[in-house]
Amino acid sequence: MGSIQEDASAEFGSSIIQNAWSCDTLEKAEAFLASPRQASSDGGDGYKIRMQNYVGGSFAGSPSSASSTTTTTASQYIEAINPKTGRAFGQVPITSADEVEQALRAATDAFGAWSTTPATVRSKHLQRVAGLIQEHRELFAVWESIDQGKTLERARVEVDRAVSNFNYFSTFILHQQTAARVVDGSNILTYEHRSPAGVFALISPWNMPLYLLTWKMAPCLAFGCTAVAKPSEVTSMTAFLLCEVFRRAGLPKGAMNVVFGDGATTGSALVRSPLVRGGVSFTGGTATGIQIRRDTADQIYKHLSLELGGKNPTLVFEDVELDKAVQTAAMAAFENQGEICLCGSRIYVQSSIYDKFVAAFTSYVQTNYKCGERVGAVVSHQHYTKIRSYLLLAQSEGASFSPTTSSETIPPADPSNGYWIDPVVLTDVPPTSRLLQDEIFGPVATISRFDTEDEAVALANGNPNGLAAVLLTRDGARMRRVGERLEAGLVWVNCWLVRELGTPFGGMKSSGTGREGGEYSRDVFTHVRTLHVPLQ
Structure with missing residues (x-):
């Protein structure tokens, strides 16, 4: 996998991401966004950035509905707005149900190998991801601030927490314990065995885009699951940059896929799909959490972890x-x-x-x-x-x-x-x-x-x-x-x-169901079975 330090001459996985990657200070980013718009070769119609899905270890092209053209319509893309100015700087694709299925097939194909990868190897992958985010801390903070509206100082705090998420779970999986008992009055040993639960849908909100997305991604990967993640369509930029980190870190193809889009089209297709065999980890509004429960009511095998609203x-x-x-x-x-x-x-x-x-x-x-x-x-x-x-x-x-x-x-x-x-x-x-x-x-x-x-x-x-x-x-x-x-x-x-990060995170009443963090995240992303083995 190489060292934590990336090769400075590494080619970018997407030509579109290259300009954004060079904006590692607020001054550079503001100058880039203020420069005159020009028609772009990727069909971005003069927008500075047109985001792309990350599927199977590479950046996908424009949505299939527009793949043969260099123009787009409002139904295919959502404008990415800088809240501090009210002006658009990019476009977020609305991923279709068919494209969501393609991403889920990539995650399904990757699950067999990733779920059997030794914990020590998975740990090194997560540490490399953490190292690359840390190395590009200011880059992520700048774009988080531009995309979400938060102050640069606040954005830096959340980038640091994203690094902590990957570092924490990279070591947690190296020190797990299980329970074993002998059935009283018999020679039968019983012990608990855990295995990765399957392919997950990970959906994160717009208020802390990078931090809360990585809070789901890190344990999902650590415990051997694969996933398709969907950030909020309102704040997708740092998720787009994170895809480049996964590529540079050498994360196996399909282990983590990212699709962009709204809830009605992309999110709904993602949570409803029968290819999501593991479950859904969602952070967001209560109304959306209720809709997810309705959409998956007949798929009883899906584990739902829903962190919803608060009026604290x-x-x-x-x-x-x-x-x-x-x-x-x-x-x-x-x-x-x-x-x-x-x-x-x-x-x-x-x-x-x-x-x-x-x-x-x-x-x-x-x-x-x-x-x-x-x-x-x-x-x-x-x-x-x-x-x-x-x-x-x-x-x-x-x-x-x-x-x-x-x-x-x-x-x-x-x-x-x-x-x-x-x-x-x-x-x-x-x-x-x-x-x-x-x-x-x-x-x-x-x-x-x-x-x-x-x-x-x-x-x-x-x-x-x-x-x-x-x-x-x-x-x-x-x-x-x-x-x-x-x-x-x-x-x-x-x-x-x-x-x-080992303590349970989640709420009571209408604030959701389930807990995540440490062993509680392990409960989300693994199945537990009890084996009964005769001692003689």
């Missing part, structure tokens, strides 16, 4: 150290412009410190969470419009916009220079408001009061979702007493977004 509470008790509590609550509310499924957007504060907290919190947010600095643009015009509609709802319901007035806070209906929304803090929100129930998924936080511990728990649990929660208190007994009553898969006490 942050509980602030009166014994906190105020400055630290404010910082933690603000980070949990507004990091990545609130576009993290784990964000604590519902803040509940004990009445005795409510006024002090609101004043300190709004002041801190004003100073530290500014658009273009720590806050990026929201991902798309559609999402911008959705967030704006909730602000209009807040205005109509008489909520207080702190620290600015509603007319200054609500962004314009038609943004002219990108999808920028300043962080908004809402108080005096009616208890029955949709603002406290719906996942807004943007830079909007509500602050409400509570008096007693029981009331705080009831408010926190009074939502159909149950993904995460933040508990801020210095009372050690309360940490356990409240923390163990919160209906959330992940509870952070006096911290937020801290992850140990």
Whole structure:
């Protein structure tokens, strides 16, 4: 396989990816995107980048429906938009059902050899992938920032986590254990044996494109499965670059395939296909998760791991150290412009410190969470419009916009220079408001009061979702007493977004089914059987 360091003279697997690969600084990328459009030989109609599927170890051409032409229609491609400017820089193909089947056949053909590849060899493949991502850290961060709207600093954090995903699972598979028992009163030894589950569909969301995609890819490959992955059509760029990493890393052909497209055409064909024998690992909206369950209801053999939405509470008790509590609550509310499924957007504060907290919190947010600095643009015009509609709802319901007035806070209906929304803090929100129930998924936080511990728990649990929660208190007994009553898969006490990759990740209630991470990922990607063997 060669060393972790790639050959600098290696030819690119796709001529289209070559220009993007050279943009390893924000300045280079912005200059590239600002240069005049020219008709391209690949039929890109002057778009800077036309992404290609990665199937069977190579980049596929344009979708079959347009393979014989140099033009395209809106039904065949989706524009890739830079949220910071609102301008298109590329095209994402809408992969047809037939092309999805081709990719799944490549994964099926590769499964036999990959599933029997020794763990030590699979480990080296994953380490090489991790090394190449690390080597091109700034390249991935730049394009993640351009494609998703997040700040460059935030993008770097997520690239580092993608590296950690591959490194973690590359070593995890070298130290697995199994269980063996002797049946009481007999000479029969029983032991557990695990084998790769099969071909998987891996579908990731737009908010943390590279990090969450690799969170699925790394364990899938580590445990001997093959897959067809589909990133969000809204943020496909770093997945396209990752395909080049797989090629350079020498990953066996067909072990990991990537197709691009929307949910209705590409995603639906992928999850429905009987060639997906292992299962579906999906992170995204609750409505889509429900549709996946419906689409696979008659395919009982498919394992479903669904990490869905969150409308997470942050509980602030009166014994906190105020400055630290404010910082933690603000980070949990507004990091990545609130576009993290784990964000604590519902803040509940004990009445005795409510006024002090609101004043300190709004002041801190004003100073530290500014658009273009720590806050990026929201991902798309559609999402911008959705967030704006909730602000209009807040205005109509008489909520207080702190620290600015509603007319200054609500962004314009038609943004002219990108999808920028300043962080908004809402108080005096009616208890029955949709603002406290719906996942807004943007830079909007509500602050409400509570008096007693029981009331705080009831408010926190009074939502159909149950993904995460933040508990801020210095009372050690309360940490356990409240923390163990919160209906959330992940509870952070006096911290937020801290992850140990072996711990179970997933939610309760409408926030999904299944857990991933360490041994929990092994449960997703392997079958377990029990063998009974006579000792004599």
